[in-house]
Amino acid sequence: MTHAIGIDIGGTGIKGAIIDLDSGELITERFKVPTPEGGEPDDIVDVVVRMIAGMGSAADGLAVGICFPAVVLHGVTMSAANVSKKWIGLDAAPLFAKSLERDIIFVNDADAAGVAEVRYGAAKGKDGLVILTTLGTGIGSAIIFDGVLVPNSELGHLEIDGHDAESRAAYSAKERDNLDWAQWTQRLQRYYDELEKLFSPDLIIVGGGVSKNADEFLPLLTLRPPIVAATMKNNAGIVGSAALSMEHPH
Numbered sequence: 001m002t003h004a005i006g007i008d009i010g011g012t013g014i015k016g017a018i019i020d021l022d023s024g025e026l027i028t029e030r031f032k033v034p035t036p037e038g039g040e041p042d043d044i045v046d047v048v049v050r051m052i053a054g055m056g057s058a059a060d061g062l063a064v065g066i067c068f069p070a071v072v073l074h075g076v077t078m079s080a081a082n083v084s085k086k087w088i089g090l091d092a093a094p095l096f097a098k099s100l101e102r103d104i105i106f107v108n109d110a111d112a113a114g115v116a117e118v119r120y121g122a123a124k125g126k127d128g129l130v131i132l133t134t135l136g137t138g139i140g141s142a143i144i145f146d147g148v149l150v151p152n153s154e155l156g157h158l159e160i161d162g163h164d165a166e167s168r169a170a171y172s173a174k175e176r177d178n179l180d181w182a183q184w185t186q187r188l189q190r191y192y193d194e195l196e197k198l199f200s201p202d203l204i205i206v207g208g209g210v211s212k213n214a215d216e217f218l219p220l221l222t223l224r225p226p227i228v229a230a231t232m233k234n235n236a237g238i239v240g241s242a243a244l245s246m247e248h249p250h
Helices: 042-053 092-100 109-119 163-169 171-176 181-199 209-220 233-245
Strands: 003-009 013-020 031-034 062-067 103-107 129-135 137-146 148-150 203-207 228-229
Touching: 003 042, 003 109, 003 129, 003 233, 013 042, 013 233, 031 042, 031 171, 042 092, 062 092, 062 109, 062 233, 092 103, 103 109, 103 233, 109 129, 109 137, 109 148, 109 203, 109 233, 129 181, 163 171, 163 181, 171 181, 181 209, 203 209, 209 233
Parallel strands: 003 062, 062 103, 129 203, 203 228
Antiparallel strands: 003 013, 013 031, 129 137, 137 148
16 A cells, blocks of 8 residues: 655645545545645745644655646746745745655646546546646646646636636636526536637546536536546545655656
8 A cells, every 4th residue: 555645735725635545545634724824935835844744653754745726847836826926936846845855746736636537536547638627716727648647738728708718717707707507607618618629628527626516517518528527526636646746756
């Protein structure tokens, strides 16, 4: 049995757990604390260090995977969503590795979720092109071909009808504009039509917190490829980060 630590850093909360990599299941409770006010790098690193210390001796010597709401190139955060702008251009992976005194992998949060679905969820055993989208404050995306991740896609920022797609179709837009499920699904239909036209995927997976309400909107969509809810839901970032930590540590 192989274990690793997964940490999911978000704009409002930081989650972590020890994961059984054979099954994708959490073998500890899911630790969760608020993201420090302002989302400054040193403050977030400190929270992660304390969270892993709080896991006790079970965490000793385990590989660590950390996912983050940014484009991540070779451990450098090239953007920052709902956290401090000090992350932009920051060599983040060594910062965490030094503080944690161990090798880590540092990846985009939607990419981690995509890997979790490939290993343990809705994309397991699926050949061809799979696109995962996370519908939340924005729209995150992961592109996977024959089980291999193509990192750092930003399909929430496609321009559709003169708008950044996520400004109209993210779950936050449903809440902001007080849309019912049917009205919001009309916007999702336009978005997924564009994804289908550009990429011809074999499968689309919908993640993010709203995936727990998938029965309210997925049946209203009409697409060629199947579109299904993510299996891992809010644990996807933790699980995918842990899985990746065993493969490409920085």
